[in-house]
Amino acid sequence: GQQLNQSPQSMFIQEGEDVSMNCTSSSIFNTWLWYKQDPGEGPVLLIALYKAGELTSNGRLTAQFGITRKDSFLNISASIPSDVGIYFCAGLNYGGSQGNLIFGKGTKLSVKP
């Protein structure tokens, strides 16, 4: 089935540093989503991307839908301690067998004050 390769698996950075993570797939997706999960909570939607090449920002977060429709990246600028959590990418292919989101395995972000 469809799979997303999310990297890096984990990051340990200093407060104030910029962060970049990405997802790639061998399949084309029509929609890319980025979620953040705080410890002990459910994932929360950060950014949704609906068009190839689309670049969208949400505060210090910026995400892009790759031109090939097979990848997406998420950047976080000037990280702060509350950015700690697990970030998941997710792709949706309208023609998929289940019509469900496919999730990456997550990037665990740790921020050192």
Place this chain on the structure above:
Amino acid sequence: EADIYQTPRYLVIGTGKKITLECSQTMGHDKMYWYQQDPGMELHLIHYSYGVNSTEKGDLSSESTVSRIRTEHFPLTLESARPSHTSQYLCASSATFGYTFGSGTRLTVV
């Protein structure tokens, strides 16, 4: 604010007990999902539903069962809990693209 609720948030229960994890949403979404997640790990889809009286198994085999008698309600049941069922269970719903997740139920079977 998320309008999807899971109860209980935490549950510690003995082996062999029957348990039901509750999930309700007030958004009128047709699609609902259950994910299993070990701490800090990836999300595994175990059940989903596209509407009332529709339920399907997900990618990860699970001994749990689900029902969808009402649009807003999607409970998950374990007939006989075992320590291997210890995990976090996340419920989600969607209308079109994005999923809205509940806060999860942390289940510990002792």
